[in-house]
Amino acid sequence: MRRLLALLALLVFCQPALAATAPARVASILLCTDEYVFRLLPRSRIAALSYLAGDRHPVVSTIADRIGGIALLPMSAEALLSVKPDAVVLAEGTAQEVRRVLNAARIPIIDVAWPNTLGDIRRITRDLSAKLGVPAAGEKLIQDMDARLAAAKAAAPRTLVRAVLYEPNGYTVAGGITDAMMRAGGLINVAPGLKPTRAGTIAVETILAEAPELLVFTGEPGAARSRAQQILEHPALASLGPRTKRTWLTLTPLLCPGPWSALSAEDFARAAREARSRS
Numbered sequence: 001m002r003r004l005l006a007l008l009a010l011l012v013f014c015q016p017a018l019a020a021t022a023p024a025r026v027a028s029i030l031l032c033t034d035e036y037v038f039r040l041l042p043r044s045r046i047a048a049l050s051y052l053a054g055d056r057h058p059v060v061s062t063i064a065d066r067i068g069g070i071a072l073l074p075m076s077a078e079a080l081l082s083v084k085p086d087a088v089v090l091a092e093g094t095a096q097e098v099r100r101v102l103n104a105a106r107i108p109i110i111d112v113a114w115p116n117t118l119g120d121i122r123r124i125t126r127d128l129s130a131k132l133g134v135p136a137a138g139e140k141l142i143q144d145m146d147a148r149l150a151a152a153k154a155a156a157p158r159t160l161v162r163a164v165l166y167e168p169n170g171y172t173v174a175g176g177i178t179d180a181m182m183r184a185g186g187l188i189n190v191a192p193g194l195k196p197t198r199a200g201t202i203a204v205e206t207i208l209a210e211a212p213e214l215l216v217f218t219g220e221p222g223a224a225r226s227r228a229q230q231i232l233e234h235p236a237l238a239s240l241g242p243r244t245k246r247t248w249l250t251l252t253p254l255l256c257p258g259p260w261s262a263l264s265a266e267d268f269a270r271a272a273r274e275a276r277s278r279s
Contacts, residue, residue, distance in 0.1 A: 023045075025085050027083055028050060028089045029095070029098070030095065038067065041132060089110045090110070090112070110132070117177075121177070121258060126142070146262075149262050156185050156186025162190050162212045163188065163213065165189070166215060172196055177257035181264045185267070185268025185272055190212055207240075211241075213244060217247070217249070249267050
């Protein structure tokens, strides 16, 4: 507790100096950096976000309902230059042509790495918030994440529930932040043991043979009629019986891993409790 208080005091002391050197107008043209920029900065300092931040075909952003009034841009250097940013936040290793133009225009680029662990999320959040001159905002995001993770763990079953996340075309998700959030919500991801194909898909027959305690379909039932979606509504999956809880979850917070991904841990905890109540 003393170390936390000391850190917060240091952040408050350093905030004016950091703000004085931080970029005044910041832009992002990638969804995963949009999520950070929107949460860390006041609107007055957001020059633009990517069009995906507000896209609804389908919704891929956790902030789609909150970005009204902010300029939304395609991923193009010309669009970026039109809003005259003092700095642009980009995902590490992306948008090479945009980088070339920004470098020529001498507009600073702030890189954001892809997190694979909760420790990565904390480090990346602190690093970015410091570069933007808002370290206290970064600490607030981390505190909110940790509080949600603690709440999910407290609500989750004591024994982990065997689960599979099943996506359109039979894709499955495993590893990284997804597995961390599943464990926080009381789930153990059994998909890796089912020997997915090189493309990361699992056949319906394999799901039937495994009969996990929880089968999570990503999205909303019937939301988009497509061949990719059909496998999630395959009639054979209904034969899994009452011991397998089948549920639909909108896991948008996991598309771009960050502090907000803890929202999915809470959803997983609710689904885990429902699945365990059946067994």
